[in-house]
Amino acid sequence: MVMRKGATDEEIQAVVDRLQKEGFGVHLSRGVEATVIGAIGEDRARLEALGLEAYPGVEKVMKVTKPYKLVSREFHPEDTVVRVGNVQFGGGEVPVIAGPCAVEGREAYLEAALAAKAAGATVLRGGAFKPRSSPYSFQGLGEEGLKILAEARELTGLPVCTEVMDPESVPLVAEYADILQVGARNGQNYPLLKALGRIRKPVLLKRGFGMTIEEWLSAAEYILAGGNDQVILCERGIRTFEASTRFTLDISAVPVAKGLTHLPVVVDPSHAAGKRAWVPALARAAVAAGCDGLEVEVHPRPDESISDAAQALSPEMFKAMMDEVAAIASVLGRRVPLPDADPVRAAAD
């Protein structure tokens, strides 16, 4: 707590009394320009609830401790590695999740899955439940979409990642998916995060486009606090005044978050860019910044996609991008894994 210059002794004492009454240690420092009162204790949430910034004479309250604990690097200094089948996020591997935005139909999706794999994807993506800003947009195929995803996994041998939008659906989605994705609009949907804390499958947690890095890590804390420590963070762009891109990819979030947490951090360049021509540059930048994976939209014939078509790469563009990001990863001593050419044959070997 910083007291206003000229705060009276009574005002200072009122803050000290309240802190002591609530069980905090108190540390008083009187300077030329201001008096600073330190509250010592572990319970930041309780301290915040006191609303001391509104006490007479208080200028501002500054937070020294973090609102999360289990996700912090101080609590768990080594990198967490999240394993999904043969693929691992963290620990020097940089896997690429790819596929169409939405599962639009069985044949189309299976074709897309094979194309994504052929071009280097090691995890498949595809939405069965789609959050759309208009109620009149395509909302996804639901459970039918999940079944198609399972079939694509069967066909390609690749794990699948798909979004879940409400707590009730978590068990259903967990039955089919290898990674459950929380979308940017649900980054602070706490009932959903709590439900994901109760399962034991990897969760890919997108940063909401209006969320600070601290809030994003606090959202992950909800999942870890529930007992599920298999969380992959995903930066996908924040909302700023710059309108030429759909969102502004916060590339700094990669080194910043990796300094604060042991969890792997992946980047989705597709939703940030909103236009396919810019996706490869952002993907390269993300790997160069040190991310632990990418999530990219790929579609066999992007112009026929019915969801987010403008940002999906063709398999050819995706393949070219994969070659570049693999080379950049190796500059940093990291590796972009490739899929087994033929999972059936691979198993027979």
Add this chain to the structure above:
Amino acid sequence: MVMRKGATDEEIQAVVDRLQKEGFGVHLSRGVEATVIGAIGEDRARLEALGLEAYPGVEKVMKVTKPYKLVSREFHPEDTVVRVGNVQFGGGEVPVIAGPCAVEGREAYLEAALAAKAAGATVLRGGAFKPRSSPYSFQGLGEEGLKILAEARELTGLPVCTEVMDPESVPLVAEYADILQVGARNGQNYPLLKALGRIRKPVLLKRGFGMTIEEWLSAAEYILAGGNDQVILCERGIRTFEASTRFTLDISAVPVAKGLTHLPVVVDPSHAAGKRAWVPALARAAVAAGCDGLEVEVHPRPDESISDAAQALSPEMFKAMMDEVAAIASVLGRRVPLPDADPVRAAAD
């Protein structure tokens, strides 16, 4: 669609062909600086899905139509009035929803409810389910809190407004509350919005701090599209680079939203400010800008509140604010209603 200067005839034709194949009317306009292709049709969602911004030669895609319909003033030119008991939002009335942020306990809440009423509140607020950025913060009393709210309604004769956080809880909350509130973090929680479209009670829809006005109105469209047209919009601040206030109250959202929609627009100055000293100024500004109501945090002894204490007004500050906003409303030919002094006696009269 604006074509890049120098786009070839083939590129232009490819866009035209796609639009015609999808059933859109096409209107071509060749200018000195650019060629513009207009797509004519009602289905904006379908058009967006085509991803034409990624076609060769396309410079940008500009949206002419709105993504919402039922909430638009073009569709429904007269103001919607949402009635809750004797209170009405819209139509020249400017009711004030007030009370503590959270229901923290029975006695404390009943006392707070009486104090809020005595100072002029016509609707009570109080959270039984609290979205908190830390999993370790107080999460609300749940159904017990809802029962306390119902008791407060009984005691004061005032309707109650409380938050609902997940679709599963909608029926339970609807049983107790007169207005169901959607918090800023759930402004794009579509399963929740759909569940609220299925009930027939008023919904107060807060604008997410990262949401545009267009997205906020589209979120309301989800509720109206489900058949529930009793929606009150609530501006509560957006996230910007300015850190001296908790959020930046977007005061322009009042005239802008009221121009675009027939739904009533209320303002929450408490969460935007984050500090009680600034709340009355923002409340006055909101009423002066033409809002249809206010939602304000009031606590009998703010410093003892355990949630958002810094921004709660004392009953004395709230009373002084009410006098000012009532006078400002009357300048604009509008009225801030006051509660019946004694609902029991009033009923007996």
Add this chain to the structure above:
Amino acid sequence: MVMRKGATDEEIQAVVDRLQKEGFGVHLSRGVEATVIGAIGEDRARLEALGLEAYPGVEKVMKVTKPYKLVSREFHPEDTVVRVGNVQFGGGEVPVIAGPCAVEGREAYLEAALAAKAAGATVLRGGAFKPRSSPYSFQGLGEEGLKILAEARELTGLPVCTEVMDPESVPLVAEYADILQVGARNGQNYPLLKALGRIRKPVLLKRGFGMTIEEWLSAAEYILAGGNDQVILCERGIRTFEASTRFTLDISAVPVAKGLTHLPVVVDPSHAAGKRAWVPALARAAVAAGCDGLEVEVHPRPDESISDAAQALSPEMFKAMMDEVAAIASVLGRRVPLPDADPVRAAAD
């Protein structure tokens, strides 16, 4: 300075040593979660220059003192009143500066000045030097425009306010203008601010659309530090992700800035809105929030204006707005002054 949890004694000592070497008092506070090192001294600029956030073990550096002094309310608790002719900004008066965006020609401007006065303006505005984002836009009439402004002052008896864009032009503009305006794009043009510190005429300092309130006050400090304490601050909207208005009027800046500084704070609702229909609502909100004046674009026939036409009010709209803001000001015990009907007669009385 907050030290990282687990910072070593050596790391802590290194920071302490550096601070002591630079002449700061040091205050050490070891808590459960973190160690906090307080630097005691007046020279914040010097402290910032040390870059202690990059020392090993340092988690963050938090600023307790303000970067400005002469503009702060702590230094000068009473409101500063800036007088311009018979008009005063601050001290309960809420004068309205009005006129066209730019001086486009002699006759047109004189007509506009008379119309603005007839509708209630007490200070005239009009740009002779115009900062335009395109080099091909109209750049203003320059000194010829200043002469027209002087003639308009003669004709109406009202003081005039006009923009100055570079330090070299300050003496010239000061010769003609009663208030020198610094535009939003020059809010951190320090050579210009220094030049304005050397004159003895009122300066209206617009907040840059990317500037924090703290930076805006620091910009004013440049002028006061030069010896000119006649500064009027002007909020005119900041840049955010919301694109429906040209800028987002930061209405909270009124109570926040007035709490931090003794200087008068006026609001320009025209540039924030960017569209005339929204200007009156924002003007009312600004006065209700407690501002000390308004600056509004008014044009006799807005649709013929060649600069910012979309946001200029017609004299009729302006007159209606004046009536509303005067009534709102009186609710707060403040007064919107009106011009003397006839300055010649007024002088004769």
Add this chain to the structure above:
Amino acid sequence: MVMRKGATDEEIQAVVDRLQKEGFGVHLSRGVEATVIGAIGEDRARLEALGLEAYPGVEKVMKVTKPYKLVSREFHPEDTVVRVGNVQFGGGEVPVIAGPCAVEGREAYLEAALAAKAAGATVLRGGAFKPRSSPYSFQGLGEEGLKILAEARELTGLPVCTEVMDPESVPLVAEYADILQVGARNGQNYPLLKALGRIRKPVLLKRGFGMTIEEWLSAAEYILAGGNDQVILCERGIRTFEASTRFTLDISAVPVAKGLTHLPVVVDPSHAAGKRAWVPALARAAVAAGCDGLEVEVHPRPDESISDAAQALSPEMFKAMMDEVAAIASVLGRRVPLPDADPVRAAAD
């Protein structure tokens, strides 16, 4: 111009008439949802000045043409290469400008210059005139600083880049510097940009932290319109709600700007990060995204620097960063040039 649904024929005709009166071609397109009026002509500035968005019945005005011309890739499709001594920006070369933030003294700067060169810098940086948000911060050594820069050039054989803050100083700075830098706070200082259009030396134009990409390119247009086409653009972070970094590096600005303009685009990761630990990751990301150069703060003993110390790299960190960015550049078929080991000897060879 998009007309509101339900706009009358009179309203539509009024817009058409005005456009025709002003010499624009008009193209009318009536759709189910809206009527669109296209204005055909080259003069966007003139069109904007009409303020048609405020005409009755007009919903919005959308801009199809760009506000700049000479800087656009449509006007000049091939990359511009800016040559400074032996160094070139653009055309596949990725030179690195490095050195301390400010010239603090002769010996210190010469030592820093030698260290920067030894670690791989090919252009030196250092501020003689410093824009500082506080008037009490070190403001630079002025002309004395310029002389030190010239001596450093002599000593190292490297060209020097330094900031100019006002139009009056342009000739003086141009006498000493090889590249004149426009800082972020002066990105829309039009008198300064015009003065730089009149010289014939390279200009490094930083994007203001509140400026859109379109405004940044328009600022460059001022310089090119004046006759100086040697402009290097520099992205250095924009202001957003995320406070963990000093600014948010807009990495997407690299591919976006390079698509729109032929001018080289460099990136300053130091000011964006604000903390040295994050600088190498951002530098790598920038090169991977395809930038044409970097500008980095390096200081022999960063902790003793008196300006922006927290973000300066030590020569060791800088050297390690150079190795990484050189390897990443070569992945993209580009080259990070290194300085001649000994300019004297090189000349003798």
